[in-house]
Amino acid sequence: MGFFERLKDGLSKTRQRFTERVESALFRRKIDAQVYEELEDALLAADMGVATSQYLLERIEKEARKQKLSTADQLIPVLRQLIVDILHENPTAMNMVDTGLTIVLLVGVNGVGKTTTIGKMAHYYRSQGKKVMLAAGDTFRAAAIEQLVVWGERAGVEVIRQTTGSDAAAVIYDAIAAARSRKVDILFCDTAGRLQNKTHLMAELEKIYRVITREIPDAPHEVLLVLDATTGQNAIVQAKLFKEIAHVSGIVLTKLDGTAKGGVIIAINQELGIPVKWIGIGEQKDDLQPFSADEFAKALFPNETLSSSEESMDDK
Template sequence: MGFFSKFKEGLAKTRDALMGKVESLISFGRKIDEEFYEELEEALIMADVGVNTVMDIMDELRNEVKKRKLTEAEELRPVLKDILISLMGEQSNELHMSREGLTIILFVGVNGVGKTTTIGKLAHKFKSEGKKVVLAAGDTFRAGAIEQLEVWGQRAGVDVIKQQAGSDPAAVIYDGIQAARARGADVLLCDTAGRLQNKTNLMDELNKVYRVIKREVPDAPHETLLVLDATTGQNALQQAKLFGESTGVTGLVLTKLDGTAKGGIVIAIRKELSIPVKLVGLGEKMDDLQPFESQEFIDALFAKSDDKPQE
């Protein structure tokens, strides 16, 4: 299945919730009036596009209607799509890799967002590209976290470096770096505890992990990826703001996008934060972690059953 097909299939619930309502509004014979604007605004907010972002979209839409002298709602479909594409902007979804030597990618985020699953899927992706991968089980806090990472390590066919539960996470990451070097690995993926943003001691612990990584590999971590659960909608946006301020996040991973009608949160996150969405989870399979493409995301949102992506 191609990227566009995966996006289209994975966004089915969001497309039904958001575009189903929008399509019913942008119908033949409907006039553009204040009542129409209010209903469209409500539809966008209900799809978790976010109030601030929706206000900006509506302002832009009103300006375009005035400028183009549009009167019929059905004329707005391409206009709204262009506004969303412009709002998403150009962003690089490329993961920053070390030019030589070991690439270290650190994963952060609260419990239950799919962090460990994401690490396992990314390990599989890298391995299928011919890279040698090692995992470091730095979440020593949550019961079962180490075992869960080991299961994913076995599935992906990669080594997992661990200590016992309750160990110092920074020590585990240190061991991971030494083991990755000794084994000639290309990539080290580091799990961390599901930090609650208000737990100062856990944030301090994460800073210690950073210091250990920097001491051993000065230009690392090459990426710090914040994993967010798309099904939580606005909560994901709040987590992104809090983590982004305190942990030097370089990219976002949105999981469970296929299981939610709240995929509009991607638009809100892109508009309100300067952190790029790098990967999205579109299913349960090993290869369902996909690079995020903003053009394909919007194309898939507006797609009809027989649509193909734009060239």
């Protein structure tokens, strides 16, 4: 089974709660106030949040008037295109340097799958012929170091680590030196995820940034925030917090296969302006893949035909 089919399966819970509910509410009905109320309920049920739901409703009503739509089922392709437009607003491609070392920092609270994500990314880029190294920068938890070592062995990549309680910035410094000497292409750096003491975490991340930029001025090239899709709107809260304390450039959304709250992807893009760059739909090494807005929309609305992704609603 290809990744798209797995994505379609993984989004089945979200699709059942959202898309099927939307299609049921809008099927061959005259457009009226009740239609928009039921559509809003469907958007909120998929964890798109109040702000994003209101934004979509306003745009849908505008398009319905502009296109002189008469029946509610005509709103479905409008909604789908608006979602695609939102997901295309922010670039999803990874920022990788053409030559030399690319440094990717991963941040996020404990329990979201951060360490597992790093291991899967290592496997992904190793399968593309890249030389990869991992840095065990979450020195707060011994389990995080041990788990990263296990994933490093699975992916066939070296892990730079120190003992629990060591200075995280020192681990990253050693990893950069080792990566340079071994001609590594990509260095993935794990970090601690405790938000109970935000001040401490901020100070630790700032120190890591100083070390990285001193060694490689234009790095880190990506700061990826790992979020658990099953937490729904709480993922938005976490994203806002990390946006304040870290230079987040992209989102990794894990556990999409276990939730009906996949609509949070749209809310993250629309409310925070941070692109989702990777999605996880399972436990296997290949179940983490780069995010595609068009494939996501196709999996969410399997019965709709999408116009060109470049043809946004503003162009019509």
